[in-house]
Amino acid sequence: MMRLVLATQNPNKVREFSELLESRVDLVALPPGLPKAPETGDTFLDNARQKAMFYAAHVGGFVVADDSGLVVPALDGEPGVFSARYAGEGADDRANNEKLIRALRAKGLRRAEARFVCALVVASERESVIEVEAWVDGHVHDEPRGENGFGYDPLFSPEGEARRFAEMSAEEKHRFSHRARAARMLLARLSSAGQATGLGWRGEPLS
Template identity: 75%
Template sequence: MRIVMATQNPHKVREFAEIFGGRVELAPLPSGLPKAPETGETFLENARQKALFYAAHVEDPVLADDSGLVVPVLGGEPGVRSARYAGEGADDRANIDKLIRALRSKGVREAEAWFACALVVARKDRVIMEVEARVDGLVHDEPRGDGGFGYDPLFSPRGESRRFAEMSAEEKHRFSHRARAVRELLARLPAPDATEWV
């Protein structure tokens, strides 16, 4: 089965492809499509918006994710604005720097946090499936590691001293919010010839 991911971020497509392990053929969005709205107040609302928006532009089913880091001591920031925390078009470094400043302004070196992931699969004008998952851990005020992307240098999952950015892809997939969501999605995904896809 071929599914189009609602992103042109090659890091994200590669990470999802690794997690899917060949059970689904993933393709990035075609270039030139307009940007989907992301005006929801939750990860699930944003994923649903993106999935339905792009499903109207491509023939194959669309998989959209919305994921991010939630830090309760910061009032839930960066939350649904994780990718845009330091402003529209901000890169990972700018977002990380802003988060570090926010933590230090509260006088904390590390704080409880979680990564959340919502996945929505849509075809044409219909949602086929929705799943959500999260991984709890700590966010730190100093980055470590060279792997991963986003806030991975700042986050260690519960029971681990290493950050996501210090783990191999296989190690990270044992813990990550995306891997948990994909495993649930795969367990519930209709067969390629099921009527849900029509």
């Protein structure tokens, strides 16, 4: 089984991506004590690439990093690459959601077209070897619903669904979500990339 370091120290995120990758990749979290990677890119792919290469230099192997967020055209693309810190550095999900609601209402909008985007990059410290990006279109609303999920899930409903992500089970959300789509794209490319580049911590082939 191929082994990769996931650019996070959050065990829940490791578990989620392991599920999305169908447990075909042995994902491990970053070791503690590492500095925070820069996120100064203009796109999700830029930031994912920065994080993957930054942490690969620290762990001495291949790292997979994600950057994802919400894009609302009616708000000039906000929150975009600042999704996780929309209400400021260290802001929690509630603060970010409240700022988005205020921004919608300031435009006189009860709902607006939106897109959830996820970029995944596998890289060594020297180069990026796999880059994928996926998205799901839908709408954001000015009132939260549901208790599941995280981030902007209480405000976002995917195209063709009245329910918000936060009203769905994890299995239901995976049928639509940007992360699930990006993970499937990554999984499809891992085996051929591994054979071509020696990808895989300690060189294990994808089984």
